[in-house]
Every structure is written in structure tokens, then in C-alpha cells.
Amino acid sequence: MHDQEGTDVPRTGKIAQIVERGKLLVGTTGDYRPLSYREAEGNYWGFGIEMAEKIAQRIGVDITFVPTSWPTLSADVMADPQTFDFAIGGITITDSRKTAMLMSDGYLCNGKTILCRAGDAQRFQSLADIDRPEVCVMVNPGGLNEKFAREQLSHATIVVYPQNEEIPSQVAEGHADVMITEITEAPWYVQNDTRLAAPLLSTPFTHGEIGVLMRKGQDDLLALVNAVIAQMKADGSLRKLHEKYGLVYGYDRPEEHSK
Known part of the structure; x- marks a missing residue:
């Protein structure tokens, strides 16, 4: 062969x-x-x-x-x-x-970052801005996104949503405030949905x-x-x-x- x-x-x-x-x-x-x-x-x-x-x-x-x-x-x-x-x-x-x-x-x-609604881009400029009880953070189950959220966001409200590919639209529609995602994934959603933003793309939380x-x-x-x-x-x-x-x-x- x-x-x-x-x-x-x-x-x-x-x-x-x-x-x-x-x-x-x-x-x-x-x-x-x-x-x-x-x-x-x-x-x-x-x-x-x-x-x-x-x-x-x-x-x-x-x-x-x-x-x-x-x-x-x-x-x-x-x-x-x-x-x-x-x-x-x-x-x-x-x-x-x-x-x-x-x-x-x-x-x-790669590295961890967030997706949020475009109108909230200035609201979320750091992990501290996200780690608040009134902030709903949505993650897919069982992967490193959920692990990161539970380790780094002890005060935020974490919601697990089964379909990873549907979470951006959940955020865009107001069912959650933030999605924990990767710098590889976030730009695609921002380019394809004007309702979304990735304000921390250039400064990922992890490498x-x-x-x-x-x-x-x-x-x-x-x-x-x-x-x-x-x-x-x-x-x-x-x-x-x-x-x-x-x-x-x-x-x-x-x-x-x-x-």
C-alpha cells in the first residue's frame, strides 16, 4: 500500500x-x-x-x-x-x-472565550463581569466548556443545554446571556448572526x-x-x-x- x-x-x-x-x-x-x-x-x-x-x-x-x-x-x-x-x-x-x-x-x-448579544459587548469585558448571579451562562454538557464554567464562574447562573450548535441562537434570543466557547468557534457565529458578539476574542481565558x-x-x-x-x-x-x-x-x- x-x-x-x-x-x-x-x-x-x-x-x-x-x-x-x-x-x-x-x-x-x-x-x-x-x-x-x-x-x-x-x-x-x-x-x-x-x-x-x-x-x-x-x-x-x-x-x-x-x-x-x-x-x-x-x-x-x-x-x-x-x-x-x-x-x-x-x-x-x-x-x-x-x-x-x-x-x-x-x-x-485554541482558547476559551465568550459569545454574547451584540448589545452586551461592553457589559462583558472580563470574567469578573460574567461571574455574577444575574448572568445566565449556557454551556454544552460534559465537555471542557462546562468544566471551565464550573471552575471559573462560581457566582454566575450556569445552565446546561444539550445541543451545542443551538446555544448561540439561545443567547441571541435572550434565553441566556453568555455562551462559553472557543476562539475557533466564536468568529463563525458572529459572522453568521449579527445579533451576536465575541468581545474577548483577542484575549482568550486559556491557551x-x-x-x-x-x-x-x-x-x-x-x-x-x-x-x-x-x-x-x-x-x-x-x-x-x-x-x-x-x-x-x-x-x-x-x-x-x-x-
């Missing part, structure tokens, strides 16, 4: 299983524009979706996307029997995930990276994924993908992704 650069793809290990199957199975939440979104008819699009397609091309197989969710993400990755080979989307690299599973190198810099998540014991697949990411950084295609989705490219200097 040969990849698109003509380098031999290993015939043993996890990659060999994928080649024999003839398709790469990729878990994704499909609720995180512009990284991973599932349209009503079932088609997926997004930055992470295109990254997964690049990896499948490198192996030389087709790709099938498998639904997962933020509350069940880790359990789904480690499920036996496996339902997918790795997960991709808005998955932040964390020490706990790296301890329990395998995570690739980062391919997208991190997004990567590919997979179960332990798949070191050959992890090495291939990292090789694809490194190649895309080197040849400029990762920067172009950032530009396509309106995302800030953070890999010009080595220290940029180690904040």
Missing part, C-alpha cells in the same frame, strides 16, 4: 487493519462549526473533517464519519469493540486525555491546542497522523485551511503553540 507521497504505509498494526477494512472510521460530534458539523441530510463539513480526509488520503482508504458526543467522547474512543479509529473536531489536548488515551500534535491553536484523539496501542496510527500534521505545517496547506475557515494560524513561531 502506498500513500499519496509514495511512502510505504505499514502492513502491520492498526494501519494494516484500516487498509484491510478499506476505510477509516472517524468519530466526530458534528456540532462544532466550523470544525465539525453534520448537516440535516447527514453530510459533514469543517476544518477537522478536512483534516480527517487528509489522513485517509495518506493511508489510501475511504472515510466514514461516526457520531459521538462530548459527554461520551472518552468512553466512545475506548469502547470495545471499537466503533471508530480516532476522534476529531474541537478536541483540546489535555494532560488527562493524554494520560488515558493518545493525542496527536496540535493542528489548531491550548486542538488535536486528534485515539485509544492507546495505536502508536503507528498516531505517528502517521503526526506526520500528516507536520507535512501540512511545512507545505503551507495547514495555513490555507485556517484561512478557508477564518481561523487564526498560530504556528509561525515554535513558542506559539506551547503557551
Whole structure:
């Protein structure tokens, strides 16, 4: 088996299983524009979706996307029997995930920020402005957004809403004041809904990276994924993908992704 650069793809290990199957199975939440979104008819699009397609091309197989969710993400990755080979989307690299599973190198810099109504942009200029009992903060369940809100906002009223992709409209319509989100996600909603603002976009509360998540014991697949990411950084295609989705490219200097 040969990849698109003509380098031999290993015939043993996890990659060999994928080649024999003839398709790469990729878990994704499909609720995180512009990284991973599932349209009503079932088609997926997004930055992470295109990254997964690049990896499948490198192996030389087709790709099938498998639904997962933020509350069940880790359990789904480690499920036996496996339902997918790795997960991709808005998955932040964390020490706990790296301890329990395998995570690739980062391919997208990220950080926590907020969405609010455009009329409230001046009202919310810091975490202290948000951390008040009268402020309703809406988050999706089971992910790092909820974790951040519960750790950092002890006074605000936190509401968990099951569908992540619907929270921006909930805020715009006045059902909540603030959404805890990421600098990767917030600009898309602001560009597509004039009712919304992301006043703290340039000063995120946290700094991190997004990567590919997979179960332990798949070191050959992890090495291939990292090789694809490194190649895309080197040849400029990762920067172009950032530009396509309106995302800030953070890999010009080595220290940029180690904040």
C-alpha cells in the first residue's frame, strides 16, 4: 500500500487493519462549526473533517464519519469493540486525555472565550463581569466548556443545554446571556448572526491546542497522523485551511503553540 507521497504505509498494526477494512472510521460530534458539523441530510463539513480526509488520503482508504458526543467522547474512543479509529473536531489536548488515551500534535491553536448579544459587548469585558448571579451562562454538557464554567464562574447562573450548535441562537434570543466557547468557534457565529458578539476574542481565558484523539496501542496510527500534521505545517496547506475557515494560524513561531 502506498500513500499519496509514495511512502510505504505499514502492513502491520492498526494501519494494516484500516487498509484491510478499506476505510477509516472517524468519530466526530458534528456540532462544532466550523470544525465539525453534520448537516440535516447527514453530510459533514469543517476544518477537522478536512483534516480527517487528509489522513485517509495518506493511508489510501475511504472515510466514514461516526457520531459521538462530548459527554461520551472518552468512553466512545475506548469502547470495545471499537466503533471508530480516532476522534476529531474541537478536541483540546489535555494532560488527562493524554494520560488515558493518545493525542496527536496540535493542528489548531485554541482558547476559551465568550459569545454574547451584540448589545452586551461592553457589559462583558472580563470574567469578573460574567461571574455574577444575574448572568445566565449556557454551556454544552460534559465537555471542557462546562468544566471551565464550573471552575471559573462560581457566582454566575450556569445552565446546561444539550445541543451545542443551538446555544448561540439561545443567547441571541435572550434565553441566556453568555455562551462559553472557543476562539475557533466564536468568529463563525458572529459572522453568521449579527445579533451576536465575541468581545474577548483577542484575549482568550486559556491557551491550548486542538488535536486528534485515539485509544492507546495505536502508536503507528498516531505517528502517521503526526506526520500528516507536520507535512501540512511545512507545505503551507495547514495555513490555507485556517484561512478557508477564518481561523487564526498560530504556528509561525515554535513558542506559539506551547503557551
